[in-house]
Amino acid sequence: MLTKLKPITNSQTELEVELDKEELKEYLEKASENLSQAISIAGFRPGKVPFDILRKEIGDQKILEEALEMAVVSSLAKATQKEKLEVMASSELKIIANTAEALKYAVKLMLYPEMELGVYRNLKLEKKKIQVEDKEIKEAIQYILKSRATYQDFDGPAENGHHLEIDFEVGAYGQPIEGGKSENHPFVLGKGNFIPGFEEQLLGLKKGEAKEFSLEAPEDYYQKSLAGKILDFKVTVKAVKTVTVPELDGSFIKSLGHFESEEELRENIAEGIKAEKEQKEAERLRMEILNKIEENSKIDLPGKMVEQQLDALIANFDHNLHTQGMELALYLAHLKKTQGDLRKEWRGQAEKQIRQSLILREIGKREKIKVNDEEIEQAAGGLLMRYAAQGQDQSKINMEEVKQRSGEAIFREKVIQFLEEKNLDKV
Missing domain, CATH: 3.10.50.40 (Chitinase A; domain 3)
Incomplete structure (x- = not known):
């Protein structure tokens, strides 16, 4: 396999890949096997038609088209490994030649930017002590009473x-x-x-x-x-x-469920408030850890990467509006804004999200944090159950995309847990 790099910017390059006849052979044979499953030729079982006979029956072009995607996907992975490229995304695939003798193509690759990673251990952050005030319990009880007015x-x-x-x-x-x-x-x-x-x-x-x-x-x-x-x-x-508004008496307390006394109700409310506060504190600490590492790291973000993140933010916002029966265009018109205004307002958020994502990726790589197939399968199964509960059509779900998202979420969580272990003072 021949490869050739043509740098475009610090974070983008064009990669040319060329496969010879011998390297193409396995893809052509696999393509033939796939195609022969759907073709009936006298004397041969489906999937067992010899390559030369199949060529005469359906022609080279169909076999080449079937083999193309398999060859590009497989050879591109090998080519980027050979060139030691860390690829974020690929685009603009151009087929230069596609015959039984040779396959040559070029593809543009967006590369992970280089970074100077700041200190990410021993930041000595302190978790705040969580307390529940009597005033908070009283306010919660008043809320419950008023909700049943x-x-x-x-x-x-x-x-x-x-x-x-x-x-x-x-x-x-x-x-x-x-x-x-x-x-x-x-x-x-x-x-x-x-x-x-x-x-x-x-x-x-x-x-x-x-x-x-x-x-x-x-x-x-x-x-x-x-x-x-x-x-x-x-x-x-x-x-x-x-x-x-009802009185807080024995009958009302029992109507709430399994509580036998006001004391039991107060204890349950206190536990709920404490759990909520602990969750918020955990989120605050995670953000503080990431912010401190980000402050001490240097990353030159490619403009195209930021634009793609903005595209994703707006697409997600548009989807959320649709679930509420609203249109993005009408929403923006109501605010007298354009998508351009939105992109300008959200640029800082997009840049921060990318920087922190890149930081987590780099720390995970340095610390050899891995996600195994069993973890991905389990998380993907959970996502599918959630989609089913939401009434989504299972046949339209891209399982590879679900698994990829699941793997990324698990990896992120593992790296953040590692950072918590290495940076929080025990209280």
Whole structure:
């Protein structure tokens, strides 16, 4: 196998690969075997048709086309190993010659950038001691009580503490403002969830009554152009309800499940709060470790790599919007932004993600951290179960992609766990 490198930039090169007749033989034979499975030729069983007879039957071109992908995939892996290239991605495959005598092709390769890796051991970071305050438990109990409140229609005038449902429209200078209309909007009167003065205007109104009034928008109004301006409101009260919050007594506690006393409930809540705090602290420490290593590392990021990461971020954001029944174009139009604005805002995030990913890869390589097939199979199985639970069509799932993503996630987790072991002071 002949190989030739043509550097384009520090992080991109073109690789030419040439296979001779002898090297092509195994791929042509495999291609023939695959094709013969679907062809019936008298005197031969499917898959057992000799190469020369198959050539006469279907011609060289079909065999060459079938062999091409196998030959390129296999030879490219061997060629990059031969040239000691660390490849991130390949693109722009160009077939120069494809015959039974020789295969020659060129492909552009994006290479992992060189880096000066900062210190990643003995950073001596300290885990914060996790404590649960009595105030937090009380707040959690109040939240539970309010979440099980009951509502009763009320025909009298609205007072603070009543649950209201309203239709409203907001305008300025005689024109409706963007996002200034809502129907059956629920809220508790007196909580201060609207601009100053709004809720006071609704005191005393009954179900079915309407009111128009004007207020000055605060300086921190969500539409900056309207801050300090006069806004005109049209409000119709659709419902007024009294709110009854249950008492924290024995019967209520038992209704929550397996609790026999308030003390058991408080202990369970405390454990939940502690677990949540510990999770947040673990995430904080992981980010601090990565940030410190990143600060002391030097990586020259190729622009194309950053653009690809931005493509991935936007594609993922677009997918999430679709799951909520929204379109990216409409979302951006609402914000009066373009994809270009989004790319500019997210560039720093994309660069950070790439740098930290490269750092983890380099540390894993230096520390010889490996992921075995059994781990990948187990994680991939878990992903497939999740997809099934979400109702995704199993036939459309690319298993190789699932396994690759699973392997990358396991590798990342193993490297981060290694960094935690080497950098956290035990408390």
